[in-house]
Amino acid sequence: KNEVEQSPQNLTAQEGEFITINCSYSVGISALHWLQQHPGGGIVSLFMLSSGKKKHGRLIATINIQEKHSSLHITASHPRDSAVYICAVSRNTGKLIFGQGTTLQVKP
Amino acid sequence: KAGVTQTPRYLIKTRGQQVTLSCSPISGHRSVSWYQQTPGQGLQFLFEYFSETQRNKGNFPGRFSGRQFSNSRSEMNVSTLELGDSALYLCASSPSRDGDSPLHFGNGTRLTVT
Numbered sequence: 001k002n003e004v005e006q007s008p009q010n011l012t013a014q015e016g017e018f019i020t021i022n023c024s025y026s027v028g029i030s031a032l033h034w035l036q037q038h039p040g041g042g043i044v045s046l047f048m049l050s051s052g053k054k055k056h057g058r059l060i061a062t063i064n065i066q067e068k069h070s071s072l073h074i075t076a077s078h079p080r081d082s083a084v085y086i087c088a089v090s091r092n093t094g095k096l097i098f099g100q101g102t103t104l105q106v107k108p
Numbered sequence: 109k110a111g112v113t114q115t116p117r118y119l120i121k122t123r124g125q126q127v128t129l130s131c132s133p134i135s136g137h138r139s140v141s142w143y144q145q146t147p148g149q150g151l152q153f154l155f156e157y158f159s160e161t162q163r164n165k166g167n168f169p170g171r172f173s174g175r176q177f178s179n180s181r182s183e184m185n186v187s188t189l190e191l192g193d194s195a196l197y198l199c200a201s202s203p204s205r206d207g208d209s210p211l212h213f214g215n216g217t218r219l220t221v222t
Contacts (some may be wrong), residue, residue, distance in 0.1 A: 030207060041145075041196050043213040086151065090207045094141035094200065095164040098151040 003027050006087050006099035013106050019074040021102045023087030026068065033096065034061050034072050035086040043086070046072070077106045110134065112201050114214035121221050126187040129217045133180050133201030140182040141211070142174060145196040154197075157182055158205045186219075194221045 004025045013019050023032070034046040047054050047061040049070065054061050058077075063070040074081055082105050088096040113132040121127050133140050141164075142154040153166040157176035174184040180201075186193055196218050200211040 033211070035213075041198070041216040041218070043198060043200075045210040045212065048210045088151075093164055093205075093207045094139050094156040094158075094202055094211065095153050095166070095207075096141070096143070096151075096211075097153070100150050 001026070002100065003097050004087055004089055004099040006085075006102050008102060009100065011102060011104045013077050013104070015078060015106055015108050017077050017106075019077050019081075019104065019106075021072045021085050021087075021104070023070045023072070023099055024068060025070075025087075025089050025097075027089065027097065028091060029089040030092045031090050032063055032070050033088045033090065034070075035088060037084040037086060037101070039083075046085075074104075079106045079108050082106050112199060112212050112214035114197075114199055114217050116217060117215065119217060119219045121189050121219065123189055123191060123221060125189050126185065127189060127219060128183055128185050129197055129199075129219075131182045131184075131199035131201075131214060133182070133199075134203075134212055137201035137203050137212070138180050139202040139205055140176055140180065141200050141202075142182070142184050143198045143200070144168075145198060145216075146192075146194070151198075154184065163205070189221045191221050194219060 049063045060073040084101045086101045087099040139158045141156040155174045156164040176182040196216045198216045200213045
């Protein structure tokens with residue numbers, strides 16, 4: 001069993017829909033990261049969380065430390081949100097343990 | 109501020125050769141970490157450096173090595189290349205040694221081994 005599990009692996013949505021991607025982990029962590037990767041390879045850090053909830057524009061990330069679970073929500077989804085979303089965890093270092101990623105396609 | 113710069117962007121090498129990849133972090137960032145991304149294994153951690161010292165190493169064979177210079181620039185080297193080393197190699201930088209700052213990723217070096 002992987003230490004970081006994401007669901008779903010693939011997600012297709014219509015423009016405007018509310019999207020949720022889930023991440024569960026089995027190890028102790030100091031932070032959880034949500035990353036976005038577009039075709040071509042570049043990775044952008046969306047959020048880094050150690051507790052509670054963060055919001056940036058249409059993106060919201062939450063984490064429940066007791067349940068070892070995090071969610072990434074996208075409100076009013078748009079085709080430009082189409083990307084791979086990756087959950088990763090770290091423990092006081094830059095060593096990240098990654099989930100397998102969720103491929104999101106938002107259709108117009 | 110300039111972002112994280114990785115060179116070269118693309119590289120084609122033959123089995124048995126060696127390769128050196130370079131990563132220039134954001135100015136002021138002293139932590140650099142390296143990752144390998146393949147379709148089969150996804151993203152995997154390779155190494156992490158802070159102030160020229162390797163802090164962590166992932167589960168990769170000794171053919172994979174790295175170093176960090178006094179200006180925080182980092183290089184990774186893969187010797188005796190194998191077909192399975194074909195991957196996207198990403199580096200990321202951070203100002204913090206304790207992992208309490210977000211990582212800034214470069215665009216990666218895509219290595220193809222033939």
